[in-house]
Amino acid sequence: MLASFRKVMTEESVTPLFQPIVDLQSGNILGYEGLIRGPSNTPLHMPYTLFNVARMCGATVELERLCRKVHIEQFSRHGLEGRLFLNMSPDVLVNPDLQTDTCFFSERVHGISPENIVIELTESSSAASYNRIKQAASDYRAYGFQVAIDDLGEGFSSLRLWSELRPEFVKIDKYFIQGIDKDPVKRQFARSIFEIARQSHSKVIAEGIETETEYAAVRELGIQYGQGYWLGRPAMPPILRLPAETLSLMAKRSGAGQRHELQPFKADLTVRKILRAIPAVADATPTNAVYEIFEQQPELQVLAVLREKVPIGLIQRLRMLDRLARPYHRELYGNKPCSHFIENEPLVVDIGTSLRDLSYLITEGNPHHLSEGFIITADGEYRGVGTGFDLIREITQMQIHAARYANPLTQLPGNVPINEHIEALLTNGESFVVCYADLDNFKPFNDLYSYRKGDEAIQITAELLRQHCDPDLDFVGHIGGDDFIVVFRSRDWHERCQDILDAFSGATSGLYRKSHREAGGYMTENRQGLEMFHPLISLSIGAVQVDAAVPFSSHQIAEFAASAKSEAKKIAGNTLFVERRSLLPSVYTDGNRRRAHTFVNGHG
Known part of the structure; x- marks a missing residue:
């Protein structure tokens, strides 16, 4: 050969x-x-x-x-x-x-x-x-x-x-x-x-x-x-x-309304999740002393270096041992400060930094942070070290968690991530708006045009909601069927909702036969054999503004959103109904409290 x-x-x-x-x-x-x-x-x-x-x-x-x-x-x-x-x-x-x-x-x-x-x-x-x-x-x-x-x-x-x-x-x-x-x-x-x-x-x-x-x-x-x-x-x-x-x-x-990548769960875990309690040494510590630490702890790959309790860098085990193995290097550097072995400017992050923000800092900064690690502090004091491997593992696990509850048709987060997201916003004391979106006249359309066309209508709706949301602030979820949840933190949420409603008819017009479009609907027989006219599909959105000071759970907020959606459905056409009642604890006393409503399939 x-x-x-x-x-x-x-x-x-x-x-x-x-x-x-x-x-x-x-x-x-x-x-x-x-x-x-x-x-x-x-x-x-x-x-x-x-x-x-x-x-x-x-x-x-x-x-x-x-x-x-x-x-x-x-x-x-x-x-x-x-x-x-x-x-x-x-x-x-x-x-x-x-x-x-x-x-x-x-x-x-x-x-x-x-x-x-x-x-x-x-x-x-x-x-x-x-x-x-x-x-x-x-x-x-x-x-x-x-x-x-x-x-x-x-x-x-x-x-x-x-x-x-x-x-x-x-x-x-x-x-x-x-x-x-x-x-x-x-x-x-x-x-x-x-x-x-x-x-x-x-x-x-x-x-x-x-x-x-x-x-x-x-x-x-x-x-x-x-x-x-x-x-x-x-x-x-x-x-x-x-x-x-x-x-x-x-x-x-492309024409069917492309599904979009699953939105990751926005209430990110923080750097605390990947904190490793790695020992630290003072910058004046002799190199021989650091060498002994590495020799005694073979599993230790990195050490943090502090100057007056402030972290200034990392010493990589393999690189230090490799340099000291060269002829005369141990004798030359053994009694010198270990800070000579800090090779790169460190990335220092607070323990409360989200993992997604940390990922952005690493990719936008020096690439060595991904392979060499980064320093974690709390209020400026050293707490430990994180690794790029742990970061990628946790981000992947977060996304797997979201995928486990994703709706198979739209790949949008389902019930569990929706409730988790709202609970996290409440815990963080953030104000936001919950919008419950539902398709009107969907069942007769699905019966007449088949479930494939029904699925297409749902996918178009999902894409329309996603397109009008800020991916860095807002959250889109799919409860199931033709029901969706949008959690807005964008200040212009009202305009975004109106844009969604304005675009809906045009986005779904290709679903119908020409005669049905021109008539604004179609005739079908009901269960009694009588013909009934059904309008084209429209979109109803019920919105609830949630103040950070209101002590409600995600389930209770869901009840308000479902109620607002029901009010929107009473009005013909593409409609936005905003709940104007004040969401104060007095409104929700035991005397007038209804059963807590969670995000489930159907109209609620």
Whole structure:
């Protein structure tokens, strides 16, 4: 096989293939990933075997150079548009010989601008340090190239690589995409990656989309780009446009009122949840003393350093021990202050910081905080340390919790998260407005047009509510059936409700036959066989303003909201009814208290 490999290299007998990377909203092709095949009908045909043999021969650099060459030549020869994604291992990336490769480094590579070439780092074992990889990526960016991380999730090291490089593109490993429509844990993993990517300004590409339902699930998460057999197989020459049938299916999903990613539970857990009580030492502590602490506590990976009880940094166990293992370093630094081993400016957060805010601080700040950890304080005093691993775990668990109670049709939070959210706002002493939205004349429409059209009407309503809410302040939940809850903290909530009502008729007009639209309704038989006229579906919203000082539970507030909704339904058409009665404790005395109403299916 080694002789066959040498022949492949000498004769350059590799075949380039190109697989499209597609915008999941529009169906446009963003670019192509360059893939490779060895000679047909030989053991070296598949890339896994081909590159394994190259590694055995110490010829990985030469094989990757050949692959780049043929991909760039064929991409240019076929006049392909968009970006060309070229796979590259980290060890090749840091190889100084690459920068002398005239095929790759020039003002225009075979007519392709460097801005249209994306270096796709593969998740393979690498002897290169993160600092070398980071520096090499920076050098290539200076030429105009962009960077992508391939197979995110296949190994833990890719998370640190993401943090260090801040790539323009992140590709989620196909394991997490295949069957994502049936697996809530995979959906939550992809949702977590998308959330972090959005904060760190990386674009996400979902690999391995092989079915329409997988495509729909990925798109509903908000992920913009995808790749896989359902969108287009690797080919030579490649497709220039998606098949008409695929584009038609994508367009239908757009017109049906796209479902949106599940809103995470807004009453976030705080940093207290991931606090680790890690020891701290004074900045003047001798290095030998810190060395002894690490030696005596092998599970300890980091130590905090304080100056006059104020945290000033972290000492990483492995880096300190590595430096002290070098010749004469122990003798040189042993009696010096341990503060010499603080390498980076620390991230210091208060114990009351929400995990979502912490995630934003890490992605917007220095990337080393995700891998090295951060300091947690309370009123300025040191309390402990948190890790990026714990942060990602807790955010994922929060989202799994929300997904467990999500409505399967709209993927909006269901009854439990709704009540939890309102209880959290009450606990925090925040004022807010609860709006109970319900579709009028829905049952006769559902009976006449079928449950599929009914589901479509519910999805359109869910999307309409989401579009008119501020994602940073407001909360949209789906109780069940055609009932929804919106919890507003936006001050202009009244205008937002009115905008929803104004847009509802237009958004749902495509659901009806032309004759029914023109008549404003339709005739159907009731159970007695008599014909009755039913108006088109309309939307009723009942609103209750909740003052922070009012001592009510979420169940009691739900009763007010349900009552306001019932009042709104008494008025024909798209209606908003605002409960004007003062929600004071005296209104809710035992003498006139009705049964506490919670958010349940139906009208309540």
